[in-house]
Amino acid sequence: xxxxxxxxxxxxxxxxxxxxxxxxxxxxxxxxxxxxxxxxxxxxxxxxxxxxxxxxxxxxxxxxxxxxxxxxxxxxxxxxxxxxxxxxxxxxxxxxxxxxxxxxxxxxxxxxxxxxxxxxxxxxxxxxxxxxxxxxxxxxxxxxxxxxxxxxxxxxxxxxxxxxxxxxxxxxxxxxxxxxxxxxxxxxxxxxxxxxxxxxxxxxxxxxxxxxxxxxxxxxxxxxxxxxxxxxxxxxxxxxxxxxxxxxxxxxxxxxxxxxxxxxxxxxxxxxxxxxxxxxxxxxxxx
Amino acid sequence: xxxxxxxxxxxxxxxxxxxxxxxxxxxxxxxxxxxxxxxxxxxxxxxxxxxxxxxxxxxxxxxxxxxxxxxxxxxxxxxxxxxxxxxxxxxxxxxxxxxxxxxxxxxxxxxxxxxxxxxxxxxxxxxxxxxxxxxxxxxxxxxxxxxxxxxxxxxxxxxxxxxxxxxxxxxxxxxxxxxxxxxxxxxxxxxxxxxxxxxxxxxxxxxxxxxxxxxxxxxxxxxxxxxxxxxxxxxxxxxxxxxxxxxxxxxxxxxxxxxxxxxxxxxxxxx
Numbered sequence: 001x002x003x004x005x006x007x008x009x010x011x012x013x014x015x016x017x018x019x020x021x022x023x024x025x026x027x028x029x030x031x032x033x034x035x036x037x038x039x040x041x042x043x044x045x046x047x048x049x050x051x052x053x054x055x056x057x058x059x060x061x062x063x064x065x066x067x068x069x070x071x072x073x074x075x076x077x078x079x080x081x082x083x084x085x086x087x088x089x090x091x092x093x094x095x096x097x098x099x100x101x102x103x104x105x106x107x108x109x110x111x112x113x114x115x116x117x118x119x120x121x122x123x124x125x126x127x128x129x130x131x132x133x134x135x136x137x138x139x140x141x142x143x144x145x146x147x148x149x150x151x152x153x154x155x156x157x158x159x160x161x162x163x164x165x166x167x168x169x170x171x172x173x174x175x176x177x178x179x180x181x182x183x184x185x186x187x188x189x190x191x192x193x194x195x196x197x198x199x200x201x202x203x204x205x206x207x208x209x210x211x212x213x214x215x216x217x218x219x220x221x222x223x224x225x226x227x228x229x230x231x232x233x234x235x236x237x238x239x240x241x242x243x244x245x246x247x248x249x250x251x252x253x254x255x256x257x258x259x260x261x262x263x264x265x266x267x268x269x270x271x272x273x274x275x276x277x278x279x280x281x282x283x284x285x286x287x
Numbered sequence: 288x289x290x291x292x293x294x295x296x297x298x299x300x301x302x303x304x305x306x307x308x309x310x311x312x313x314x315x316x317x318x319x320x321x322x323x324x325x326x327x328x329x330x331x332x333x334x335x336x337x338x339x340x341x342x343x344x345x346x347x348x349x350x351x352x353x354x355x356x357x358x359x360x361x362x363x364x365x366x367x368x369x370x371x372x373x374x375x376x377x378x379x380x381x382x383x384x385x386x387x388x389x390x391x392x393x394x395x396x397x398x399x400x401x402x403x404x405x406x407x408x409x410x411x412x413x414x415x416x417x418x419x420x421x422x423x424x425x426x427x428x429x430x431x432x433x434x435x436x437x438x439x440x441x442x443x444x445x446x447x448x449x450x451x452x453x454x455x456x457x458x459x460x461x462x463x464x465x466x467x468x469x470x471x472x473x474x475x476x477x478x479x480x481x482x483x484x485x486x487x488x489x490x491x492x493x494x495x496x497x498x499x500x501x502x503x504x505x506x507x508x509x510x511x512x513x514x515x516x517x518x519x520x521x522x523x524x525x526x527x528x529x530x531x532x533x534x535x536x537x538x539x540x541x542x543x544x545x546x547x548x549x550x551x552x553x554x555x556x557x558x
């Protein structure tokens with residue numbers, strides 16, 4: 001064997017072994033688990049399609065799916081608007097530009113667990129900062145996390161706040177690629193600020209917007225620690241996310257087969273939603 | 288008119304920045320307030336007290352959790368840098384028959400959402416008997432596909448002539464990697480180090496699954512359990528425990544913000 005061939009194998013072996021045990025085996029076993037019933041104590045038993053059938057008729061699962069729809073349909077548009085607005089504000093000659101950028105990015109580096117604990121207190125009905133401000137403005141306090149209607153939107157706003165710094169960076173990178181000559185040309189034509197935004201900036205940023213939509217969808221489906229800490233999935237299971245439901249089935253009910261089935265369904269859902277978004281935005285691009 | 292626009296812009300930026308910074312300042316100040324002052328907006332407590340920190344420290348093993356978190360995050364970061372570089376070097380610069388398959392497998396693994404493998408990985412850890420061990424927290428993270436692809440991309444750009452002449456001098460591949468490639472790769476190594484460390488430092492779902500013993504809990508897990516289990520008893524105490532996790536991060540971020548932003552924006556979101 002050539003020396004290079006030998007060293008190649010040698011250096012790649014630890015990773016190949018790792019990949020087999022901690023990535024490929026779990027992917028394959030996820031599919032096997034769908035057909036098993038297993039509480040981790042007694043040996044697993046073959047369950048045929050029981051898990052899939054159960055999933056199809058499980059009200060709590062479908063409630064969690066509906067919750068994710070609520071969450072994503074607030075989170076994604078809000079994330080695009082806030083990130084784009086702040087990126088455009090930052091994309092000009094500014095005093096302390098690095099400071100502003102760092103300020104907006106700060107929540108990204110903080111653990112989701114901390115942000116959830118902090119925002120539980122900000123959203124608290126009696127002593128929360130947000131209601132304190134509302135009362136000062138002469139408004140009535142809102143039971144943000146204990147009202148089934150406001151709880152999920154409140155969490156969606158918080159997650160948008162936490163991640164916006166990340167998406168600002170994506171949009172800032174895109175804004176720098178819009179050629180100066182295009183900007184000058186459109187200004188010479190006498191376009192208003194709105195027209196410039198609508199016909200130059202927004203279309204030029206389509207690839208970035210597609211990325212923001214995709215990533216905020218993928219990250220959004222991972223929603224776990226926020227409802228786990230802030231609401232426990234309540235009130236009336238309205239904030240029960242799919243990952244929280246999966247975790248509960250595995251950790252509290254010891255139903256490995258069923259939890260894995262939820263995981264597979266979740267992965268398929270993410271793939272389908274992302275593919276659909278790409279199609280829709282791709283069509284918009286063609287027009 | 289133009290000046291007015293600039294004033295409005297800075298006003299808007301200040302307001303926006305405040306909504307991102309003020310909650311953290313309020314959190315820091317609340318941990319120094321006695322319970323009856325918690326519901327106030329002011330940042331400077333009328334009566335400053337360290338009681339919240341004393342209570343938090345006495346009620347749960349936060350010192351130990353800090354050590355656990357530091358140990359786990361440091362080990363994982365070192366492993367991802369060293370093992371990741373070795374793998375990336377082979378995948379970028381050594382021609383061997385399995386290489387295309389390895390590249391393809393790495394890309395494929397990145398496309399699979401973590402939720403799919405969470406339960407099978409958990410059952411694997413249970414079967415290995417690793418529940419309540421450091422191994423459960425560390426081993427599944429020893430290699431990182433994102434890091435390997437980033438390092439590989441960087442290693443591809445280093446000129447072949449450097450490798451050839453080093454081989455001529457009789458240097459082995461590992462020596463070439465660590466004495467020639469590494470010094471040239473500092474920027475990408477820093478990027479990988481930061482997002483790996485931060486990902487591990489902030490991770491909470493995985494520890495919640497594989498660790499139940501309080502003395503083995505990492506910081507984010509312990510403070511979550513502490514806040515939820517009612518151990519904290521009050522907002523001030525619960526936020527004080529969160530400060531233990533936040534303060535080191537904010538200090539590091541203050542000095543290295545540009546690297547943090549570049550690193551964490553380049554790798555996708557975690558935590």
